Every structure is written in structure tokens, then in C-alpha cells.
């Protein structure tokens with residue numbers, strides 16, 4: 001056939017389209033074994049740490065995922081507040097630029113945390129909700145980690161022998177009880193002031209003075225080739241620049257067969273009404289602007305990005321607030337606050 005003829009060109013185009021179809025099919029098949037559609041269709045068994053009740057959460061089909069892009073915001077260095085532009089933070093931020101992994105820092109978010117750093121241990125201050133949430137999230141963390149690492153959940157120090165990193169530890173509200181439960185804890189935060197407060201507070205008690213606090217990021221620890229049995233990022237992922245990259249860093253920090261725990265807020269209308277309108281604008285629990293609804297992740301999105309980072313989510317639970325008692329409890333209602341436990345694929 002004459003190579004310049006129309007017939008020849010049509011035949012070549014047809015071959016090309018066929019090859020592309022074949023490649024797409026292969027790609028789909030490769031992804032299929034791991035894809036969220038399988039994950040989404042299956043029931044996750046959730047054992048509540050508080051009452052041992054067997055809860056079950058059904059994920060939606062992945063069509064919802066296709067419609068809703070995972071929230072991701074580019075770093076806007078112009079929006080960094082002068083309060084975070086300290087020499088220490090500057091050198092730390094500059095150091096981050098040198099690393100190959102993209103920075104998880106969202107400077108405007110860090111400025112908000114820096115501005116209220118001295119209130120971490122004021123149980124009636126802006127971190128009141130985190131203080132109130134602490135026993136409930138610890139119940140989930142204790143039950144999932146003990147089950148996974150075959151530890152006795154009824155022991156006073158069930159995490160003895162476990163090496164845990166608390167990423168975005170803030171003032172150490174979660175790091176401290178983890179250390180009291182026997183874990184060797186490393187607490188890291190991108191805000192220098194938070195780390196200073198955390199260090200000062202932990203030094204008040206010999207049981208928590210063992211915590212290693214460091215002003216750094218997950219990606220920086222990856223560069224340093226640090227590894228942990230368990231990686232925890234509680235109420236942090238909604239404040240980072242790129243949740244998917246952040247999860248990759250968390251995964252890289254986790255030993256093979258190790259555990260990753262993430263808690264955050266669902267991108268639901270209920271979350272908008274309660275976590276933003278009520279908590280920030282009506283009840284003034286949190287400073288206005290603490291959260292951006294568009295930065296929240298749905299549970300399905302979190303499962304997907306963790307799966308792509310080689311972490312299989314095994315258990316998930318919701319945190320539900322009772323305004324009458326002022327207490328949080330574990331629930332199968334993941335429509336607002338939720339927590340996920342996953343394990344790193346070997």
C-alpha cells in the first residue's frame with residue numbers, strides 16, 4: 001500500500017487507536033486490583049475502642065470520587081504572615097525547598113497556628129475542642145494499635161516497645177498521653193512556637209519529658225530516612241498543601257506492616273454547618289477562618305489517597321459531639337469528624 005495514500009493513513013490511525021485502547025485497558029486492569037471501587041464496595045469492620053461494639057461503614061461507589069476532585073491548594077508564599085517569618089522558620093522553610101519531595105507547608109495555615117501557639121494548654125481556649133476530643137481519639141488509637149501490634153489494651157502502658165511519630169503535634173495534646181501509654185514518641189510540627197510550648201509542657205512530667213520534639217515536616221523526616229511503627233496525623237491533613245503528597249510522606253515514614261492513623265473533617269454539608277458555621281461563627285469555639293471547607297477530604301478520598309500511598313485503611317470511625325454532656329464519642333457516623341486506621345503494605 002502506498003504510504004502516502006489516504007487508505008494507508010486511515011489504516012495507521014486505526015492501528016494507533018487500537019493500541020491506545022489496549023494500553024488503557026491494561027492500565028485499568030492494573031489499577032483494578034487495588035482500586036477504590038473494590039475498596040469502596042466492601043464493608044469495613046470497625047471495632048469501637050470504647051464499647052467494643054461492631055460498627056460497619058459502607059463506602060460509596062467511586063463515581064462520587066470521579067466527580068469530586070481531591071482538595072489541594074498550592075503554597076502561596078505571599079500569604080505567609082510576618083508572625084511565621086521568624087529566622088528559625090525561614091531557615092526551616094528554605095531547607096524544605098531543597099528537598100525533592102514537595103513541601104506540605106501551607107504558609108497561611110501555619111500563620112494561624114503560630115498566632116495562637118501560647119494557648120495550646122488552655123483547656124478553655126481555642127484548643128478546647130481538641131482537649132475534649134482527646135480521650136475519644138485515644139480510645140480509637142489504643143484499640144486499633146493494640147489489635148494490630150498484639151498489645152494488651154488493658155495494660156497501663158500498652159504501647160511499650162512502639163515507636164510512634166505524631167505529625168503536626170501542635171502543643172503535644174496527643175503526644176503526651178501516647179508517651180504515658182509507653183510509646184517512644186517523636187512529635188513534629190512545622191511551627192517553631194508550637195514545638196517550644198510542647199517541649200516546655202512535656203518537661204513538666206518525667207513520663208513525657210522523653211518525647212523527642214522537633215520543628216520539621218514529614219517530608220523532611222523521610223529525607224532523613226526515619227521510620228516508625230506507627231504514624232499519626234490527627235487534625236492536620238486539612239491544613240497541608242497537598243494531602244496526597246502528605247500521605248505519601250506518612251507512608252514512607254511507616255515501617256512495612258506498620259500503622260497509620262489519620263483524623264480529619266469530612267467535606268460534607270453537615271461539616272460546613274457544624275465545624276465551620278457553628279464552631280467558628282456561632283459558638284466561637286475556634287477562631288474564624290480556622291478551617292476551609294474546600295480543604296476537607298471525604299472518607300472515600302482519604303481511603304483512595306492512602307491506598308495510592310500503599311496504606312490500606314482497615315478501620316474507620318466517626319467522632320460525634322453531644323452538646324448536652326460536652327463529650328465526644330466514637331460512632332459509625334462519619335459525616336463530620338472521622339478517624340481512619342490503616343496498615344502499610346509490605
Ligand SMILES: C[S@@+](CC[C@H](N)C(=O)[O-])C[C@H]1O[C@@H](n2cnc3c(N)ncnc32)[C@H](O)[C@@H]1O
Pocket residue numbers: 104105106109110113130167168169170171172173174188189190191194216217218233234235236239240241
Ligand atoms: C489542628 S492542629 C492539630 C494538633 C495536634 N495534632 C492535635 O490534634 O492535638 C494542626 C497542627 O498541624 C501543624 N501543621 C500544619 N501543617 C503542617 C505540616 N505541613 N507539617 C507539619 N505540621 C503541620 C500546625 O502547626 C498545627 O500545630
Ligand SMILES: [Mg+2]
Pocket residue numbers: 235236238239291
Ligand atoms: Mg483542623
